[in-house]
Amino acid sequence: MRKAYVAVALMLAVSPLFLVLSDTVGYREPLDLAAEALGLKDISEEVNWTPFFDYTVPGLPPALGYAVTGAVGVALVTLLGRALQRMAK
Amino acid sequence: MGGLHIPDGFLDPLTAGVTYLISAAYAVYAFRKLRAEKARLELVTPLAAGIFAAQMLNWPLPGGTSLHFVGGALSGILLGPWLGFFPLFLVLLVQCLLFHDGGITAFGANLLNMAVIDVLAGYAAYRLAPKRCKAFGAFLGGWLGITLAGLACGVEIGVSSRLPYGLAVTVPVMAGWHAALGVIEGVITAAVVSYISRRAPHLIEEGGGREVA
Numbered sequence: 137m138r139k140a141y142v143a144v145a146l147m148l149a150v151s152p153l154f155l156v157l158s159d160t161v162g163y164r165e166p167l168d169l170a171a172e173a174l175g176l177k178d179i180s181e182e183v184n185w186t187p188f189f190d191y192t193v194p195g196l197p198p199a200l201g202y203a204v205t206g207a208v209g210v211a212l213v214t215l216l217g218r219a220l221q222r223m224a225k
Numbered sequence: 226m227g228g229l230h231i232p233d234g235f236l237d238p239l240t241a242g243v244t245y246l247i248s249a250a251y252a253v254y255a256f257r258k259l260r261a262e263k264a265r266l267e268l269v270t271p272l273a274a275g276i277f278a279a280q281m282l283n284w285p286l287p288g289g290t291s292l293h294f295v296g297g298a299l300s301g302i303l304l305g306p307w308l309g310f311f312p313l314f315l316v317l318l319v320q321c322l323l324f325h326d327g328g329i330t331a332f333g334a335n336l337l338n339m340a341v342i343d344v345l346a347g348y349a350a351y352r353l354a355p356k357r358c359k360a361f362g363a364f365l366g367g368w369l370g371i372t373l374a375g376l377a378c379g380v381e382i383g384v385s386s387r388l389p390y391g392l393a394v395t396v397p398v399m400a401g402w403h404a405a406l407g408v409i410e411g412v413i414t415a416a417v418v419s420y421i422s423r424r425a426p427h428l429i430e431e432g433g434g435r436e437v438a
Binding site (some may be wrong): 146148151165174178209213216 | 232270274277279388
């Protein structure tokens with residue numbers, strides 16, 4: 137089980153590199169292409185509720201914000217997972 | 226990010242509502258099954274953390290697209306159809322609420338595609354594979370899960386558009402692309418399952434390899 141969390145830490149540590157890489161490619165995803173063809177509009181930014189929108193932290197450079205939000209996300213997933221375990225017992 | 230995560234604004238109210246209902250019904254039933262799964266319950270949290278971190282890694286591809294591992298099939302193989310729902314549920318919940326990755330109106334649809342369809346496809350392909358071909362079964366599960374989730378995603382946004390030809394546009398684009406991208410999901414799924422079956426075979430035998438009543 138400890139190995140699983142070592143793997144998680146490694147993935148988080150390299151995640152900013154992936155952010156930079158995929159931004160360099162300027163990627164567009166199939167879902168965006170399909171939605172565009174139909175005139176469907178992503179309204180996430182208009183209805184946004186979270187300061188950590190799209191894995192950013194206000195005031196931090198994007199790469200650092202990405203790693204920080206990754207760690208926060210893992211922590212929250214872990215907390216909720218443990219709560220779920222308790223509920224099931 | 227994105228991938229298969231449908232954002233706010235893509236789904237009409239009917240599609241959003243129907244997918245919420247289906248996913249809620251699945252969640253309630255899966256939660257009831259949770260009580261009978263005490264031994265493997267402890268695997269839900271580390272698997273959820275691993276899938277969350279893996280989804281942060283967006284691999285850029287030539288041609289200007291990218292993909293990240295989704296993990297639904299892996300969850301289905303390791304934890305079975307009911308318990309396997311929960312790692313993806315936790316990941317999608319945190320992604321949606323904290324990072325607005327995947328819309329709140331599309332949460333039901335995103336659960337249906339990645340926590341139900343992808344999980345079931347992985348579980349079924351792995352279960353049905355002959356004993357000697359389990360690694361191939363895991364590959365097939367990963368590939369099929371992504372392809373079917375992509376197809377479902379195409380149907381959901383296709384029926385949401387008011388255009389009469391909506392489905393004719395979205396289904397080929399989504400199913401076609403994800404049938405190609407799913408090969409990589411299949412390879413990663415097979416690699417992780419093979420690693421675990423060598424290092425900790427009991428996890429798999431008690432999981433997708435076992436009959437789930």
